[in-house]
């Protein structure tokens with residue numbers, strides 16, 4: 001069968017978006033892996049699937065697969081593209097929508113200026129909720145990586161993130177340390193790894209080695225996790241701006257127990273069809 005899809009991106013973090021409300025198919029991890037290949041497939045960082053909700057209080061269900069085929073709990077840049085997609089495809093007329101994900105319900109708001117704001121929910125900082133192996137919760141943790149000690153913050157935005165502070169983002173060891181921390185035994189579900197250079201109390205630069213995708217042009221949940229880490233450690237104040245290689249996100253967080261708000265763009269690139 002032929003499936004229609006839309007290629008989209010949020011600040012260069014790119015997605016294949018599949019409408020399984022008006023189409024019917026059973027997507028498996030192998031499909032994400034096959035279609036995600038940038039040489040023999042469509043090529044993307046994540047596959048986003050739009051489904052009818054299982055809960056009447058919610059407008060849609062949102063499933064996310066990394067390019068390596070792993071299904072994951074959350075994708076922030078993808079959430080903004082999700083909102084743009086369901087409105088443009090007339091799957092809804094609402095500009096504020098509630099979406100069910102593997103890690104809970106998020107709220108998306110398509111603003112009149114075209115930017116999309118997402119209530120990403122409250123960050124989870126208890127090690128067992130991340131999941132991260134640590135005797136107790138702390139603002140930062142010493143991680144042994146090949147005999148060297150690396151200081152990280154550990155934050156879940158529904159998906160796990162390790163955040164390291166660096167002095168020079170352009171020379172950060174993203175491709176050397178990223179994969180080693182992604183697969184570190186203290187992160188039993190693997191982890192996304194953010195490298196953060198604080199510019200001043202309201203601006204920072206970030207690069208992210210994503211679990212299951214490698215370094216991406218931008219990572220929405222990574223920007224949220226980095227903001228939570230920076231505010232928690234007293235390096236920065238909310239609201240703040242995070243500049244990633246693909247562009248800028250605005251993040252607000254009022255502190256523990258409060259939701260993280262993320263605002264940024266979403267872009268459509270082309271429409272396609274793929275044979276299942």
Ligand SMILES: N[C@H](CCC[C@H](N)C(=O)O)C(=O)O
Nearest residue numbers: 075076077159211219220221
């Ligand atoms: N690689 C992530 C999923 C995509 C997150 C990212 N693309 C975002 O915008 O949040 C993970 O395995 O948890």
